[in-house]
Amino acid sequence: MADIIGEINTIGDLLATVGVTRFYKQDLPKVYVANTIGIRWQGDSDEDFTQAAYEITRTYQVIYFGNNEVDCLNKTKVIRSKLSDYLSKKVQIRDSNDFMTFESFSMSAPFKTDADGVYAVVGVLSVSLLEAYTQPHYEKMQEIHAAINEGGI
Known part of the structure; x- marks a missing residue:
C-alpha cells in the first residue's frame, strides 16, 4: 500500500546529494533557514486504471x-537536474516493495520570504x-463429494 511518508523520504533520499544542510519533511520550520529543503505532500487524486488496480x-x-x-x-538547476533523471521512470519507495513514477517537475521564480535574508x-x-483494489477473500473448497445415481434422475 502506498505510503506518503515513505514517498517523502524517497524524494529526500534522491535529493540528498544536492548540498543542503537540512531537510524538512512535511512540517516547515517557523523561521525559514537558508540552504534547506522542505518536501510537502500537497494532495492526490485517484482514477481507475484496470479492474484490478487504480492509479x-x-x-x-x-x-x-x-x-x-x-x-x-x-540550486534550482541542481534540483531540477537530479529529479529530471527520474522522470518517466519507476522509483522504489523507501522501505517498501512499491514504486512511484515521476511524471513532471516544475519550479517557480525565486521570492523573498518573511524571514530576514532568506x-x-x-x-x-x-x-x-498503482494501487490494487481490495479483493474479497474466499475460503478454498477442501473436499468435493459426488453422488452418482444409476437409472435416471
Missing part, C-alpha cells in the same frame, strides 16, 4: 530556501502510483 496521482512541493535569488536559481523557490513534483 493515484500525488503532488509534492519541493521548496528550497536560499540566501538570495541567485542562490535559489543555482529567499525561496518552490517546485511542484507530480508522481503516480
Whole structure:
C-alpha cells in the first residue's frame, strides 16, 4: 500500500546529494533557514486504471530556501537536474516493495520570504502510483463429494 511518508523520504533520499544542510519533511520550520529543503505532500487524486488496480496521482512541493535569488536559481538547476533523471521512470519507495513514477517537475521564480535574508523557490513534483483494489477473500473448497445415481434422475 502506498505510503506518503515513505514517498517523502524517497524524494529526500534522491535529493540528498544536492548540498543542503537540512531537510524538512512535511512540517516547515517557523523561521525559514537558508540552504534547506522542505518536501510537502500537497494532495492526490485517484482514477481507475484496470479492474484490478487504480492509479493515484500525488503532488509534492519541493521548496528550497536560499540566501538570495541567485542562490535559489543555482540550486534550482541542481534540483531540477537530479529529479529530471527520474522522470518517466519507476522509483522504489523507501522501505517498501512499491514504486512511484515521476511524471513532471516544475519550479517557480525565486521570492523573498518573511524571514530576514532568506529567499525561496518552490517546485511542484507530480508522481503516480498503482494501487490494487481490495479483493474479497474466499475460503478454498477442501473436499468435493459426488453422488452418482444409476437409472435416471
